[in-house]
Amino acid sequence: MVKTGAEGDGQSTDVMKINKPDDLGDIATLGMSLAEAKLLLAGVQREIVAAQARAHAVRRPDCRCGGGVCHVKDYRDHAIATLLGQVTVRLPRFRCAVCGAIEVGVDWPSHCRSTPELDQLQAHLAALMTYRTAADVLEQMFPVGAGNDKETMRRRTPTAGAALRDHAANAPETAAAITVTLDSTFIRSCEDGERHLEVRVGNVETESGGRQVFGAVAGSSAGTSTPSAERKARH
Known part of the structure; x- marks a missing residue:
């Protein structure tokens, strides 16, 4: 290992000696x-x-007394x-x-x-x-x-x-604002044994004008997000 100074003079130090065979008869000795x-x-x-x-170690600190x-x-x-x-x-x-x-x-x-x-x-x-x-x-x-x-x-x-x-998280360069509105109501059910159904509707809008409307019946895994559902939600 060689250390080179600012004027080009260098000091060398032996760090480690490695002996390896000249042939590759044993792949385990490769490198x-x-x-x-x-x-x-x-x-x-x-x-x-x-x-x-x-x-x-060459650097000298300043004493706290100042002089x-x-x-x-x-x-x-x-x-x-x-x-x-x-x-x-x-x-x-x-x-x-x-x-x-x-x-x-x-x-x-x-x-x-x-x-x-x-x-x-x-x-x-x-x-x-x-x-x-x-x-x-x-x-x-x-x-x-x-x-x-x-x-x-x-x-x-x-x-x-x-x-x-505790490290302050970097704020993202751009953050898109999304507005979500939700509402629910009860309607009369046409099924036997059920008097009312709870219907939930929602509206998602972005600043760029994008919009998605969805609706679902509480207790049901099926939901809708079609234009017809949007018209029904408005009425």
Whole structure:
């Protein structure tokens, strides 16, 4: 893995060594296996996170007292579960030289234990299957390494659902207004043993001028929506 700087200089890091036979006598050796791919992805993820952490550690926060200069006090490791494996983010803590206050860093969510991508996938799988099965799918397909326990998914799924519920829904670009009117009346029945029938009629109209009239007898599965029914409804 090669990291290229702004001036073109690069640093290389060995992530993983893969040995494969030169012939295809055994089809099972074709390409990388799932286990090798998981190890490779996890190794690349660790290297990228480490590079990001080093760049982030250079930044210095502003002290809350307003006039102090923050110096590095110590370093703390933060274990974060990601879809491509658990990583350790090593970040400094700072102490103000004037007031002695301790700052944890610049824009770092100190209480975060997993990435949003992993949380969303966990919630999606848990909505489609049982927690145990969803955790097994994650373990089989991705090098998660942490956060794929069924009890962890049981706790995180309601939290992800609450976040979706509280998220403001986007209004549709166009919304067609539909007006529905309903009415009912009783008429004398011509059948023996029935004195009255309850007839229900309705009218549906749109802003563009479309119209549909329907009618039905209460207790009957048959309904009408023909022009003759419309004329009868008007009378």
